Amino acid sequence: MRRRLPSLTLSTQAWLLVLLMSLSFVLIASLYTGFRYVWDRELHQYKQQLAKEQSYHLLYTIRERLKHATEQAERLALFQEASQHFSVPIQYTGPNREDLYINLLDPQWQARPSIYATEVPVVIDGQLEGYLMTYYDMEQASYSPALQVLEQQYQLRSKQLLIASILAVLLVCTGLAWRISRSIRTTARLAESIVIDNRPIPLKVHGTEELKIMITAINTLMNQFERHEAWRNQLMQDLTHELRTPLTAVLSHLDAIIDGIYPLTTEHIQRILVDIERLYRLVEDMEKLSEAEGAQFELNKQEVNLSRLVQNIYEGFLFLSRDKEIQFEFVPSRTPCMLLVDPDRMMQILSNVMYNAIKYTPRGGHIQVGLLHQNGSIYVFCKDTGMGIAAEDLTRVFDRFYRTDKSRSRDSGGLGVGLSIAKALVEAHQGEIWCESKLGEGSTFWIRLPSHPLSILEQNRQSLTAG
Structure with a gap:
């Protein structure tokens, strides 16, 4: 007993x-304090990086108009418009950084300890015209909702x-x-x-x-x-990686509309709306993806013309490729490419692959995207003339958080999750994805999807004919 x-x-x-x-509260406080410290430090660095990118983007939107603004009043109006659009106070100085041409900054606001200042050189036709100073409040982050x-x-x-x-x-x-x-x-x-x-x-x-x-x-x-x-x-x-790709497409469309490259039509607004809706669905799915490796995906399969889907994604990245002076080519399939797939998942896969190709292809390079229909399968390929991948890295390129070039910054190198997620999505469609590459010459990413012998549309036609 x-x-x-x-x-x-x-x-x-x-x-x-x-x-x-x-004792337990000390343990919780230690873990929670360390957790908050690491998070706050990473978030602060991310905010600073985002502020720098925002400053360059602000200057990019008004650079062309600055070339034709000869009067000081015209330039002041341009900077005021940009400052209001981006919700960022700015200053514009001469090349010597002493002559203050434009000052849209409140001195009391500047005295806040949380203010972070960035400096961007204003170069027009190869000549340094001055420096654009932008100021961001790291605590409020009003520049990024x-x-x-x-x-x-x-x-x-x-x-x-x-x-x-x-x-x-x-x-x-x-x-x-x-x-x-x-x-x-x-x-x-x-x-x-x-x-x-x-x-x-x-x-x-x-x-x-x-x-x-x-x-x-x-x-x-x-x-x-x-x-x-x-x-x-x-x-x-x-979230950081997966949201960046569709956001880039949305920003590219909006920049093209603002610059007059694309007209403000229902078709272009609809494309932007589709990307925004995809962003919403991505946010819902990211928590499931982060719970465990090999997460199970719920696919909403539909009859899709894969050739048209690839072409739509290709057109969405044209503006980004033109910005880098990359020759971007689409090679359509000679035969119909009808598949039962989840269109949102396929857009996520193809967007990741095309975005990586543009990101790692140098200025003036060449990218070719196309489809092949062979041996009962549909192949999608994306071939670039980028930096290439070493042979020892090819087996790990689809591993989560793995990057071949670890010296790259987070902004240019990504976090190494896009291809791993793309691989999981392709395998959920009973397909496969692989890469062929040679260091210094470029890479070719292949996606193979099994084509069903009889599509839904064909089944419906045969049913109507039999009836």
Whole structure:
């Protein structure tokens, strides 16, 4: 018969509860503080990078009109318009940085400690005309509504996680304080070692029954924190990468409309709307993708003309390729390419592949996108004259978070998740994706999709004919 523990007085139970709660809260505070510190630092660097990109984009939108603005009043109007459009105060100085031509900055606003200033040289026809200074408030981030929403969502989720963790610790510690007697010193020493070492090392389960319960609870808590941290990191990385591709297409269309390259027609507005709707669906799916490797995808298969789908995506990237002076060519299939696929998923796959080709192809290069129908399968290829991939990297190019050129910045090199997600989506369609490349000469990405022998449209026609 098991020996019963002696009854604990109320003061002893309270003392044990206070001790356990203190140790647990120290652990939570350490993990949460470290988590917030790393996140705040990464977010601050990302905001600075985004501010620099925003400044170059602002100058790009008015550079052509600056060439024809000879009067100071005309230039002032241009800068005022750009400052209002981008919600950014600016200053425009001469080449010597001393002559202040235009000042749209409030001195009181500039004195804020959270202000981040960027300087962009204004070069017109190869001649330095001056410098454009832009000022961003890193705390408000009003220049990027999407960044504000993302930060608010993070704050809400972190608070919810903290509250849930505190409640869980409160319940666990209350039960342990009622059960524990002589094993409290050993348990406290083990829990304190976690705080001192600042490493979530699993504790070895040993000792009495009560001590084993406490150690198991602490290990479970640490595992929960590790999983939540891993999910959060992967979610942030996937969102950053996956949202960039459709956003680039939207910005390209909008820039083309603003610059007069594309007319403001229902067709172009519809294309932008399609990309925005795809962004919304991507945000919903990213959480599922980040929960585990090899996530199961729910496909909404439809009868799709793959050739037309590839051509639409190709046309969406034309503006981006022209900006880099890249010869972008589309080679249509000689036979119909009707497939049962999820059109949104296919757009996600092909957009990733084409975007990577444009990103890694130098100015003046050549990219060819096309389709082939052979041996009961449809092949989509994207061939570029970019930097190429070394033979030892070809087997790992589809691994998540893997980048062949680790010296690239986050902005130009990406986070290495696009191709891994594309591979998972292709395999969900019972297809395969691979790469053929030679370092210094370029790469060719192939996507093979099995074509069903009888399409839905053909089945309907035969049914009507038989009837």
